[in-house]
Amino acid sequence: MSDKRTQLIEATVDLFSKEGFWNTSTARISKHAQVATGTLFNYFPSKEALIDAVYLQLKKEVRDFVLEAYPERGELRERMDHIWDHYAMWAVANPVRYRLLEQLRLSDLVSQAAIDKMEEELAFMFEVVGEAHKQGLYGKLPFGFVSMIIHAHLETTINYAIAQGLSGRKLKNHLKLGAETLWQGIGAKG
Amino acid sequence: MSDKRTQLIEATVDLFSKEGFWNTSTARISKHAQVATGTLFNYFPSKEALIDAVYLQLKKEVRDFVLEAYPERGELRERMDHIWDHYAMWAVANPVRYRLLEQLRLSDLVSQAAIDKMEEELAFMFEVVGEAHKQGLYGKLPFGFVSMIIHAHLETTINYAIAQGLSGRKLKNHLKLGAETLWQGIGAKG
Amino acid sequence: MSDKRTQLIEATVDLFSKEGFWNTSTARISKHAQVATGTLFNYFPSKEALIDAVYLQLKKEVRDFVLEAYPERGELRERMDHIWDHYAMWAVANPVRYRLLEQLRLSDLVSQAAIDKMEEELAFMFEVVGEAHKQGLYGKLPFGFVSMIIHAHLETTINYAIAQGLSGRKLKNHLKLGAETLWQGIGAKG
Amino acid sequence: MSDKRTQLIEATVDLFSKEGFWNTSTARISKHAQVATGTLFNYFPSKEALIDAVYLQLKKEVRDFVLEAYPERGELRERMDHIWDHYAMWAVANPVRYRLLEQLRLSDLVSQAAIDKMEEELAFMFEVVGEAHKQGLYGKLPFGFVSMIIHAHLETTINYAIAQGLSGRKLKNHLKLGAETLWQGIGAKG
DNA sequence: TATGAATGAGAATTCATTCAT
């Protein structure tokens, strides 16, 4: 909430993106956030805690964007499309943040506690996949495999959109194409 | 060439896998390789150069495995299947090395020069994708997108196989299933 | 005077005893005393001043206890015994405070000014030793040496009593034994 | 053994004595020892280990001095006198080191492991006290109490000698006086 | 008077790299 807290998180996002995790010292973060070195540690007990906070902040931004106008009581396919589109649109609109989130996920820098905490809050996303699986939408493919495929395919769709700088109608079409390819691959009837 | 060089690379692979990049100092690598700290710098001018060497070494191992019995003059589909199967089989047989390769790819630790150099040597893999695209196997999907999808899907197929500890017949079947899902998704007639 | 001042001194005694000087920050003291970090510095201009205050407080407690029912106009030996017994009894009754006092004395943390100030207030104790010396009670031993022996012996007597957890009659006897040993050693006629 | 190791220990002794433990950073020690900051940590894994090493070094110096010409098979009293005299003489000849040793003993800075290790090596000193006690030299006084008295009295004798700058014949006489006072006090027949 | 966020110098420790042997 605090202004300084936000400054520190933003400075971290900025520097991590620009310089990588490993060239970014707490001293640099403090300076970039225009606060004293000690101030950082008033808000975060350690560098690790700061990184966790960055991770949670970014994840929350995605979640909030996805939950905006989320058709909670809509058809399964409607909800799936909503998540697919909004997740991707957030990523394309915030490529730096998206990239950082991906890197953090693979980096061992985020504590398991932070990951677990977020997983809970994003449960609704996993549930639609489970629901679809129960309905037999994925044919004979094992559930775990399908989950991984969906995730990877969404990532790929996003990465291509970012690489091509797609937006507006083109982006919409690309997302649709990505979704179709996926459903076609995993056996959904479209 | 030199025995020590190999020891150093192997020690690096080992420690990077076990402890992560960031907890692995050159001192530890030297000790693990049973050479003196100074010796490392006789073989590699810097830590970065060592990491590049590790990356190239692993990539070469994949390439060599894929090129073994490669049907250079075979049908397109035959070649594609060979690459798919062998790449995945190497990964499943060497999960530690595979994981490390993936991590290195995303880590900013490998120099662009090393990446470029390797890309050249792996050109034959990219070529089959291009060939397939020219033959219209992928329908309307843009070439860049297809390339990314293929890569991501192969990775996912591998990750699932490693996670499930598949081998033998089960692995074969899984790889086939992965391939089918892919071709079905991207519109190939199978 | 102020309640907060007392709280701060007591919190310091408590934490110094439990955690040692060097692990005890002013922040911890403030928290333990249930005041804000800034408040500490309203009462004491610096950490050193706080430590001085703690030292003086403890010393005053000893002095007050020793001066209680002090036979100011009694025989020399009576006064000596009174000091010996009361000093030791305070220490045994307040081992934590006694220990802290000893530690502070040897720690370089208390300013010379505070030490000098206290020495004045405890002058009456030194005087009895001087008086005894003048009366030739200590035989040929140099005055300075006798003073040091008395102090050390009293400390030892106390330390043993604390270590053994003596109290009541047993404590009385031990103190008497300690005193006898001392007088016998330094040549007093008993 | 190493020259640098010795330099570092000596620098530590020097600075600890002159400035106290708590104003003495590893950086200052390194500089005083004329080595780089990192070099200190080549020889000692942590500041605590360095302090342990200082403690052990000083203790060994005392022990070696006391063991010189020690009459291992002599009469009890002869051995007691030897220890008393040599211990005190070392202290008077090395007041700075002696002072530091005393401070370290009371400081919580030395690890229990180091203390235990040294205790073993100094066992012969404790044994003579036990032997004397068994022979009934100390009359009715409890053994633990006698031990403490002896230690305190030796310390006091040393402190006075240092304070007065005694040496040569005067020192000899003082030590004898100190010993006599002690034996007289604790009831030995002299 | 009381508060507690902000400060920034300073602490212990790490580590890639060098170089005399």
Place this chain on the structure above:
DNA sequence: TATGAATGAATTCTCATTCAT
């Protein structure tokens, strides 16, 4: 070529103290 002690800049984190509210 191999060695490993030496280097010192850089890192994370602490803490006495200040000051605007």
